[in-house]
Amino acid sequence: MAVTPAIEMRGVTKRFGAVEALEGVSLEVARGEMFGLIGPDGAGKTTTIRLLCGLLHADTGEIRVLGRDPVREHRAITASVGYLSQRFSLYGDLSIDENIAFFAEIHGVSNFHARRDRLLEVTQLTPFRKRLADRLSGGMKQKLALACTLVHEPEVIVLDEPTTGVDPVSRREFWKLLSHFLESGITILMSTPYLDEAERCHRIAMLHEGRVLALDEPGRLRRSMPGRWFEVVVTDPRAAAARLDTGAGTALRTYVFGDRLHVWIDHPDGERARRLVDDALVATAAASTTVRAIAPSLEDVFIAKLTGSETS
Numbered sequence: 145m146a147v148t149p150a151i152e153m154r155g156v157t158k159r160f161g162a163v164e165a166l167e168g169v170s171l172e173v174a175r176g177e178m179f180g181l182i183g184p185d186g187a188g189k190t191t192t193i194r195l196l197c198g199l200l201h202a203d204t205g206e207i208r209v210l211g212r213d214p215v216r217e218h219r220a221i222t223a224s225v226g227y228l229s230q231r232f233s234l235y236g237d238l239s240i241d242e243n244i245a246f247f248a249e250i251h252g253v254s255n256f257h258a259r260r261d262r263l264l265e266v267t268q269l270t271p272f273r274k275r276l277a278d279r280l281s282g283g284m285k286q287k288l289a290l291a292c293t294l295v296h297e298p299e300v301i302v303l304d305e306p307t308t309g310v311d312p313v314s315r316r317e318f319w320k321l322l323s324h325f326l327e328s329g330i331t332i333l334m335s336t337p338y339l340d341e342a343e344r345c346h347r348i349a350m351l352h353e354g355r356v357l358a359l360d361e362p363g364r365l366r367r368s369m370p371g372r373w374f375e376v377v378v379t380d381p382r383a384a385a386a387r388l389d390t391g392a393g394t395a396l397r398t399y400v401f402g403d404r405l406h407v408w409i410d411h412p413d414g415e416r417a418r419r420l421v422d423d424a425l426v427a428t429a430a431a432s433t434t435v436r437a438i439a440p441s442l443e444d445v446f447i448a449k450l451t452g453s454e455t456s
Contacts, residue, residue: 148211150175150300150331151196156205158191158354165191166354168205173333175299178326180345181335182446187351189335190230193304196333197227210299223251226298228289230305236278240269240288243277244295251296263291266324283314290321294330301325303334307341319344339442350446357449362442369408369440369448372417376405376425377434388424396424399447406444 151173158166166188173179181189194200195207198214198221207214214221234243244263248256264270267287272280277288286306293301307315319341326332334345342348343362350357350365358365376398378384385398385405397408411417414437421435440448 147175149173149208150177150210151179151333152206152208153192153196154206156192156195156202156207158195158200159203164354166195166202169351169354169356170205171349171356171359173331174346175331176326176329177346178322178332178334178344180342180348181333181351182337182339182342182348182442183335183351184337186353188354189351190304191354192351193227193302193333193335196302197221197225223296224299226293226296226301228293228301228303228306230308234277234285234288234292237276239276240264240273240280240291243288244292247292248295253296256295259295259297260291263294267291267321281314282310283317286310286314286318287321290318294325298330300331300333303332305335305337307336307338315341339446342442348442350449352450358445365445366440366442369445371408371410371412372414373438373440373444374407374409374418374421375401375434375436375438376407376421377403378405379433381405384425396421397448397451399444401443406438406441408440408444408448 149172153169153171156166156169157164169188169192181192183189191200195202196209196214198218201215209221210224212220235246238246241260244260245256248260264273267290269284269287269291272284277285280288290306307318310318322332336342345362347359347361348365349359360368376384381400381404385400388396388398388407396410399406407421409417409420411420418435418437425435
């Protein structure tokens, strides 16, 4: 017997006036999976999450969370789903203990004390349980928000850019916590603008302007890119990219990454591709200090999908 996916979206469209926030989005999230919604601001990530939580109505299409309609069966969904929004509302004049107790009571959980103690231990907040939320660091607030989201023992947790604005150390600790809860069988759907975080997900959907550009495992998306990729260090990356794009022919594409270029060339042979890149740099007077072969990153995949420069 087939197992029902934790989350299903079929041809979902959502408009806000003349703006089409989502355009025919379809995806599935398996039970026990960590699934990432990846994309820049305005891509449709938060709209997708709010639809899944029953906070918005879809204009067209079908949505199911744990086999239920999140709008018509909203009460049942809230009992089984934890939602951590971009601006999770902790109560600053309440302690850590009191915040968790408050959210437990909202969900109708009466015997929550043992669960609270376990969550505080896992998040390493036990020594600070009497501290007011207003006196917590950014990373500690995120841990407390996650504990509040999990106190009613949901089957699915939905996280909307949970690490935005958090320092790197706290981000790393937060991801350790997510891995811990994933091992317990919880399904996690999260949105993030950080493509390095996407590598930690089982599968991702790349969103842009409400459309799904690509959906697969991060590794398979990277391996699906044709041709060869090179990192080129130049003194003026933007000027060099402009010269290469206009003078090197259609088989080569360049993307600026900080102080260097990523160059894609449509050729299967690595040594021949390297010579073609060297020749293009010389021909366009784009003097380089270093050229090295690289594997495409998810950023490379996203940009290639966005510009349509990849081929099948």
